[in-house]
Amino acid sequence: MRRSNGLLIAAIAVALVQIGFLSWIVMARAAVLRDGREVILKVAPVDPRDLLRGDYVRLGYDISRIPTSLLVEPPQAKSTKGHMVYVRLRKGADGFWQPAAANLDAPPSGALAPEEVDILGRAYDGQSLEGDTAIRVEYGLERFYLLEGEGRAIERDMNVRNFAVVVAVGSDGTPQIKALMDGDMQLYQEPLY
Template sequence: MRALGQLLRREIHPVLALLLAGCVLIGLPGWMILDRAAILRNGAEIVFKTAPVDPRDLMRGDYVRLRYEEISNVDGSLFKGELPAHDGPVRLWLTLHDGEDGLGVVKAVSLNTPVNRAPGEIFLRSNPTRWTRSGSSEAVAGQLSLSFGIERYYVPEGEGLEIEAARNQQRTTVAVRISDKGDAQIARIMIDGKALYEEPLY
């Protein structure tokens, strides 16, 4: 035990410290890239129609803002199961399936991870959203405003105007891949059903 304590108290050699720091700096982005690629390769695919965005807040630099008709604002009456017991940020789960038109439809919203997956169902997890117990009744009676990390799509500078115009004419759809953990990645941007941008794995 004493030997271990002495070892822990020793100063780390500067070269070793640099190597460790380099491994962390390289390893973390590498892990993020691999995780994203795994979702794009293996995730379940579902297509959403985009919704218009406030024209006062359009193109900013090199990305297009995206909202989704079906999942950006969800009918609170679809909430199933127990409500959050405490104030603060919560992640909600959406149970999705393909509608008759081939677009994703929300079947249910829940606080806890859904456990029984029916054929064709996909589970999508939201980013943390603010919840207050005092507003629970109003929330489930109204609209739940949610985000999922797929609200921006980066494009070469100057090439987003076509997407913006089609988005605000409701001609844009987005194919999203969703992992078993509920994480989402944009796979394709489509206008009138034709792919305009397709995400590479790496």
């Protein structure tokens, strides 16, 4: 009887740890969506289907290729392998945010202006920093999942009209897609939970 009580207590403890971990992931994402600074990025489509999660639109951004001339501090490394990239975005006159500066592994130095935000991405592995003129960066914003059957229509429309995403950027630079926009019209909004 004692052994079965011990197993029950252990199973409950493991279940509570798992629930706590999953809750922490959901709450962290929700905190960025709720409290993060909003930026608007112009997007371009790539392709629309995932067998496990359904339709999606694969997105590319102007900020996915950062000119090495924007690096504030000369990198000590010779390649981008294993490095994070902080990109300082500045709001443009057209309302879209563009890269103004960048740095490997730490935000660019200097205080942020009111129309600036630092966004965190991961450099594509293995790029040379000595000969390449741009760093390719992924932000985890490259896919936007849609209701089944809507991915191909959205992708088709992206080829003829301007689309954008509203991105919430946390104080640590973590980005989350908040909404998908077709011009000025919001098509989808991500729920907090």
